[in-house]
């Protein structure tokens with residue numbers, strides 16, 4: 744079986760050219776906890792999506808999770824309930840976690856955008872840039888071992904690449920102190936069943952990495 748060291752790719756070897764970025768948005772206020780950060784997002788007007796949202800969708804899960812799962816943006820059900828990954832994609836995500844020996848409680852799940860784009864259109868670059876400080880702050884507070892990016896938008900944002908998800912999926916990349924594993928968005932597998940097996944394999948890889956890390960930590964503690 745491959746060790747974590749064998750499967751990790753140094754990020755820029757694999758991720759291809761970096762995309763052009765728009766000017767950084769104004770900084771957000773510092774937040775020590777997810778609760779403080781959520782309060783800021785509740786009142787956020789940094790982009791026009793604040794005018795059409797029903798609820799912000801901040802994210803959900805264990806604030807000390809070892810795995811941070813990042814999706815694209817809230818859909819209709821998420822916007823209505825204020826919770827990420829409800830509906831069919833959420834159900835499939837729960838199955839993927841279970842197959843990998845993980846539970847929804849083992850992860851924190853958030854989206855690149857905290858508000859729903861109208862009619863589920865693609866996120867725009869300016870919206871991603873405006874919302875990005877919240878995701879960066881969530882990542883810093885949670886401090887996970889592994890980040891799983893679901894689909895093109897999350898993957899290209901985290902890896903800062905233009906390379907598509909089909910090429911990047913299943914590769915484990917080292918970005919700073921995080922391991923990043925890109926995979927398809929579970930919603931894509933609902934319409935294209937050929938992606939189901941790929942998603943199952945990718946999540947099993949995530950489960951194995953997290954178990955390896957936990958075992959290594961226990962060994963360190965024992966010595």
Ligand code: SF4
Pocket residue numbers: 784787788789790791792793799856857858870873874
């Ligand atoms: S999408 Fe992000 S930046 Fe835009 S209004 Fe919502 S929380 Fe603010």
